[in-house]
Amino acid sequence: MATSHRWFSLLVLLTLLGCGYRPMGAEPASSQGAPTLAIPLFANRSTEVGLEAILAKALINAFSQSRAVRVTPGAQNADLVLEGKVQSVENTSVAFDSVSRSTVRRVTLRVELDLRRGSGGKTIWKETVVLQEDYVVDPNYQIGEAIKSEGIRRAAINMARRVLDKVLLVI
Numbered sequence: 001m002a003t004s005h006r007w008f009s010l011l012v013l014l015t016l017l018g019c020g021y022r023p024m025g026a027e028p029a030s031s032q033g034a035p036t037l038a039i040p041l042f043a044n045r046s047t048e049v050g051l052e053a054i055l056a057k058a059l060i061n062a063f064s065q066s067r068a069v070r071v072t073p074g075a076q077n078a079d080l081v082l083e084g085k086v087q088s089v090e091n092t093s094v095a096f097d098s099v100s101r102s103t104v105r106r107v108t109l110r111v112e113l114d115l116r117r118g119s120g121g122k123t124i125w126k127e128t129v130v131l132q133e134d135y136v137v138d139p140n141y142q143i144g145e146a147i148k149s150e151g152i153r154r155a156a157i158n159m160a161r162r163v164l165d166k167v168l169l170v171i
Contacts, residue, residue, distance in 0.1 A: 035171055036067040038078035039116070042111070043085040051086045051152065055111060057155035059084075062164045071171065078118040080171070082163070085112040087128070091148070094134060107151055108132045111159065115167060125171055129162070131155040 041058050057084065063071050075081045087110040093102035109131040113144035115124045135151035138144040 011129055022128070034070050034116070035079035036077070036118075037063055037080045037082060037167070038072050038075040039063070039082045040075055041163070042083070046086050046089040046109075047050040048086075048089040048152075051089065051109070052084075054149075054153055055084055055086065055159070056158045058153070058160040059163060062157075062160035063167075066164055067102060068168055075118065079117050080124070080167070081118050081121075083116070084112045086110070087112055093137075100116065102137050105137055105148070106132055106134050107148060109152070109155060113163060115170070127166075129159055131159050133158075 039056055042055050044052040058162045060071055065067055069080070072078050080103035088108075089110075090108045092106050092108070093104070094106045095102070097103045111131065112126070113129060115128045116122060117124065133151040133155040136149045138147055
């Protein structure tokens with residue numbers, strides 16, 4: 001009885017390995033066939049300095065790790081171009097330890113994304129993404145700003161994963 005279970009398990013394993021199944025975006029059929037994607041530095045309409053670089057870097061890292069597309073530095077020869085614009089940044093208090101002292105704040109970013117074909121510039125999809133991340137307030141200003149920046153980076157990484165999934169569906 002145990003032997004038949006082993007043979008069955010082996011047969012299922014060999015079938016899965018032999019069918020060519022791969023997770024989506026794990027590896028393109030050939031690196032030459034993978035489309036090229038350019039991610040220029042985002043525009044920043046907010047008062048928060050440096051957001052454009054943080055968001056673009058998170059996207060570049062996510063797409064580079066996926067190997068489903070080849071990230072290229074220039075938009076002029078890319079098959080796809082992903083552009084972004086930071087529309088706004090808001091910081092609000094969400095938890096208090098007294099009437100006048102906030103202990104947890106939430107940063108909310110509104111980012112407009114536009115994926116278009118490189119040649120001709122036809123828009124494939126356009127979307128406004130709202131990113132939110134909570135962070136603990138520190139009485140020391142420098143430490144508090146560092147914690148807020150880390151929250152923004154976490155939000156950017158989450159956004160990059162969602163955008164990667166959307167792009168993989170259209171390529």
